[in-house]
Amino acid sequence: MITSVGATQTTTSTTSGEPTTTAEPTTDATTGSATDESETNTTTSTSTDASTTTGTSSGAAESCEDGEQNGSETDVDCGGPACPGCVDGSACVADTDCAGMSCVDAVCGPPAATCDDAVHNGSETDVDCGGADCPACGESQACAEAVDCASQSCVGGSCAAPACDDDVENGEETAVDCGGPECEPCGDALGCEVADDCKSGVCDGGLCAIPLCNDGAKNGDETDVDCGGQHCDPCDDGLACEVDGDCVGDDCTGGICVGASCDDGVKNGGETGVDCGGPDCAPCGTVGLVINEVDYDQPGNDTAEFIELLNTSGAPIDLSNHAVVLVNGANNSTYATINLAGTLAAGQYLVLAHANFVVPAPALKVTITSGIVQNGGTSPDGIALVDKSAKKLVDALSYDGPITAVNIAGIGTVSLVEGTPLPGNVIDDAASAGSLARLPNGQDSNNAASDWKFTKKPTPAAANLP
Known part of the structure; x- marks a missing residue:
């Protein structure tokens, strides 16, 4: 067994710019005799007037070329305030530690794709749009599937303009290919925002309602609001009609229901014959x-x-x-x-x-x-x-x-x-x-x-x- 009795200590000062070494004798535990050691461990500091005391462990001065991560380096021989920037994949603390000036999650590398970096990157299908993370793309921009497009229509790898026959609810449509200012009105039970979105002329709770004879709209086969046609009551005088049966007075003249008169060629009102008899018209003459x-x-x-x-x-x-x-x-x-x-x-x-x-x-x-x-x-x-x-x-x-x-x-x-x-x-x-x-x-x-x-x-x- 070898026992160290006295360790050599070396104090080096760079004040004068020249290192000074003082050696003290060591004792060999085997022979008990003192032995002069000429081996010296030296630590050099580049800082003026700095003193460093090192032990016998092999501590080397910081260097950007020593193959080790030491001093203020963030990775081997790079990073920190004194060494060159690190290559992508190296450890870092700040962007300045990296040659590419980009430290992402403590690793040098290109910045993460964002939807506002004006670059087509990440999962985007076009610049800053499409893909899993960014907003949908506009017309004529690249796409991979319908969800990449604001129009929900991807045709031949390009976002198509909304159309009334593309089987998609897009543009200003209120349901698939109907409603809005451009497309045909929607059928019953389909989406709507206003009455004009519906064939029935009634939008109730966001859905087109079935035509009724009391819904306050001219719809179905009605000739005027809630009257006329085959299903609703006849219309009053002055309202629109198509045939005499659409009118209370059984007289449709020029598309308008007219009141019973003694010269309309129709037996109506209180007449007992065609345009005669009753309380208002002249007595009926010869019939035949x-x-x-x-x-x-x-x-x-x-x-x-x-x-x-x-x-x-x-x-x-x-x-x-x-x-x-x-x-x-x-x-x-x-x-x-x-x-x-x-x-x-x-x-x-x-x-x-x-x-x-x-x-x-x-x-x-x-x-x-x-x-x-x-x-x-x-x-x-x-x-x-x-x-x-x-x-x-x-x-x-x-x-x-x-x-x-x-x-x-x-x-x-x-x-x-x-x-x-x-x-x-x-x-x-x-x-x-x-x-x-x-x-x-x-x-x-x-x-x-x-x-x-x-x-x-x-x-x-x-x-x-x-």
């Missing part, structure tokens, strides 16, 4: 087959002339053995007889007109020769509707003057004036289009002066208009 409208003098176009008959009764009328007889009042003789046939339904019209004259269904038509109806040039002229089997006059009109006695074969002598004759100014003037018409439509009170009026609105096969 009547001459309802006559256009006998068109300006230079005889093919537009017509005679209209109307069944004002509530039952079909057999036209067999009925005829329209045309009378020339200048010599009180008949000049044409037009035989009728078939059946005319209740409320149905029959029009006698030129072959090219278009008569809309469901009205019936009898073709007559153009210009056959005399235009009053040899006034007066007249029209008689007769029942040959019953040998009676059914209805008559004398125009451009009264015809009070004419002999009709098989019928006898009859007057074509009912009650008071037409005033002299009630004529079908050739200077403008027009006709003589029963107003109210179909009214036959057996008084020509009150039943017939001139109108500038001929309506063959439809209700007469003032």
